[in-house]
Amino acid sequence: MVRALLCVMCAATAAACTLLDSVDGYEGRGVSAGATAGIDAGGGAGGSAGVGGAAGASASCSFDPECDDDDLCTDDACWAGGCINSPIDPTTIPDDNTCTDDFCDPDQGIQHVLPTTLTKQVLQCGTVVCPAGYFVRKLTCIPECGACNPSVCVNGVLCELPCEPEVQVCCGNECTDDDCPSGYSAGATSSTGDCGCGPGPTLSCTR
Numbered sequence: 001m002v003r004a005l006l007c008v009m010c011a012a013t014a015a016a017c018t019l020l021d022s023v024d025g026y027e028g029r030g031v032s033a034g035a036t037a038g039i040d041a042g043g044g045a046g047g048s049a050g051v052g053g054a055a056g057a058s059a060s061c062s063f064d065p066e067c068d069d070d071d072l073c074t075d076d077a078c079w080a081g082g083c084i085n086s087p088i089d090p091t092t093i094p095d096d097n098t099c100t101d102d103f104c105d106p107d108q109g110i111q112h113v114l115p116t117t118l119t120k121q122v123l124q125c126g127t128v129v130c131p132a133g134y135f136v137r138k139l140t141c142i143p144e145c146g147a148c149n150p151s152v153c154v155n156g157v158l159c160e161l162p163c164e165p166e167v168q169v170c171c172g173n174e175c176t177d178d179d180c181p182s183g184y185s186a187g188a189t190s191s192t193g194d195c196g197c198g199p200g201p202t203l204s205c206t207r
Contacts (some may be wrong), residue, residue, distance in 0.1 A: 040135045042185040072109035099163035122159045130159035135205075138194045139170040158164035162205075169203045180205035 039133035042118045053059035060081050061067050067076040067083035088110070090102040099120065099174040102112050114120060119176040122131060124138040125145035130136055141148035160167070162181035184205035191199040 013188055044172060071106045073104035073106050096165050097163045099161055118161070120161055120163070123156065125156040128154065128157045130157060134159035134161055135167065135179075136170040137168070138193075139200065140194055150171075160207075164205060166206045168192070168194070169205055171201040171203050173201070175201050175203040179203050183207050 044079065058061050061078040061083050062081075064076060067078050067085065069076060069083075069085050071085070073088050075088055077084050077086070080126060083168050088104055089103045090110050092126055093110050094102065097112060098113070099114055099118060100112040101115050102110070103116070121145055122134060123138065123142065123143070124130065128139060136157055137160035140160060141153050143157045148155045157170075166182065166187075167181065169175075169179050171189075175186070175189045180186050184207045187204040187206055190202050190204070192202040193199045195202045
């Protein structure tokens, strides 16, 4: 299954990845060290091709299964009596997430991983202003920010990068088209518990 994961990529000799703080809402298994190997390798011995390399041809064959090179990053086929192992371009199998790096691991196949330099979500306590490029995902009483004033019920804001095809944005007192991230179009307006005092105006934005 293809999943977006937020993890610190391992060094080639490391056994596992270290996950970042779960406040970002992204947890899961790390990507193996092999995920970064062979990205620009050319065709290997016996006709196998590395990711981004040229297709290789090998011994004679009669059926496609005979050409399996145990590399999930190649498309294996028998053509005119010979095996063709063509590299798969990971960008042709998108995950509809503009924030992920797309690559292929020979053992795990197509991978879509958030870069280690990218923070998908930012928690801002005591303010409702998001950094440039982020939108307001939650505007409410956030436990990580401490106690709330009952008359205000907002003590911070959870900001998020616009990555998915559709995002839910917290508005102010009223939703407008300007509340959507750049490149997104405003859709339906609703009220949710994530956006202000129980509940608040929420705008669906799509790209």
